[in-house]
Amino acid sequence: DGGITQSPKYLFRKEGQNVxxxxxxxxxxxxxxxxxxxxxxxxxxxxYSQIVNDFQKGDIAEGYSVSREKKESxxxxxxxxxxxxxxxxxxxxxxxxxxxxxxxxxxxVL
Amino acid sequence: KQEVTQIPAAxxxxxxxxxxxxxxxxxxxxxxxxxxxxxxxxxxxxxLLIQSSQREQTSGRLNASxxxxxxxxxxxxxxxxxxxxxxxxxxxxHSGGGADGLTFGKGTHLIIQP
Numbered sequence: 503d504g505g506i507t508q509s510p511k512y513l514f515r516k517e518g519q520n521v522x523x524x525x526x527x528x529x530x531x532x533x534x535x536x537x538x539x540x541x542x543x544x545x546x547x548x549x550y551s552q553i554v555n556d557f558q559k560g561d562i563a564e565g566y567s568v569s570r571e572k573k574e575s576x577x578x579x580x581x582x583x584x585x586x587x588x589x590x591x592x593x594x595x596x597x598x599x600x601x602x603x604x605x606x607x608x609x610x611v612l
Numbered sequence: 613k614q615e616v617t618q619i620p621a622a623x624x625x626x627x628x629x630x631x632x633x634x635x636x637x638x639x640x641x642x643x644x645x646x647x648x649x650x651x652x653x654x655x656x657x658x659x660l661l662i663q664s665s666q667r668e669q670t671s672g673r674l675n676a677s678x679x680x681x682x683x684x685x686x687x688x689x690x691x692x693x694x695x696x697x698x699x700x701x702x703x704x705x706h707s708g709g710g711a712d713g714l715t716f717g718k719g720t721h722l723i724i725q726p
Contacts, residue, residue, distance in 0.1 A: 603655035
């Protein structure tokens with residue numbers, strides 16, 4: 503089955519802790535994206551990558567970091583500098599103009 | 613900066629009704645517009661993609677129209693069913709391939725009553 507796998511589905515972060523959200527795709531897509539979704543809000547772009555070893559900041563990159571060492575993987579780290587990390591995080595990849603999404607990770611603060 | 617607005621924020625209708633969801637955007641210089649469906653706690657599924665040069669796209673009971681000059685799009689759902697209950701989001705892109713990501717509306721939460 504081709505698709506995007508996000509893990510874990512639920513994640514809890516303690517004060518001052520960095521946590522990493524996983525995103526893997528087997529669609530052979532070059533472009534990958536991380537979005538944040540807050541209740542009742544639209545999606546906001548955190549980071550995106552159009553090619554391996556390259557990535558760009560989106561609208562709300564502060565407090566987050568990413569890497570793109572392999573085409574199929576685009577992990578997102580939520581650092582301790584992100585003071586309001588509780589949200590639903592969505593990873594996506596694109597082929598031409600169509601976006602495909604993973605099932606999301608709900609991050610909460612303990 | 614592009615802003616996308618969706619009206620209504622929530623809608624509840626009896627099964628079988630035809631309904632229209634609205635999306636407006638402030639910058640008409642878009643490359644394409646997409647409608648997505650999101651079920652609770654899940655990711656998004658692309659429903660329809662309309663290129664800026666197109667006026668509408670159809671898939672089954674869904675029809676999306678685009679009036680780029682006025683900055684509006686509508687999603688028409690015919691003969692609604694309880695399985696259509698979900699949040700519907702529209703998003704606009706300013707570049708082909710979504711290279712800079714999309715600008716999303718906040719969505720319309722739709723409930724179809726059996």
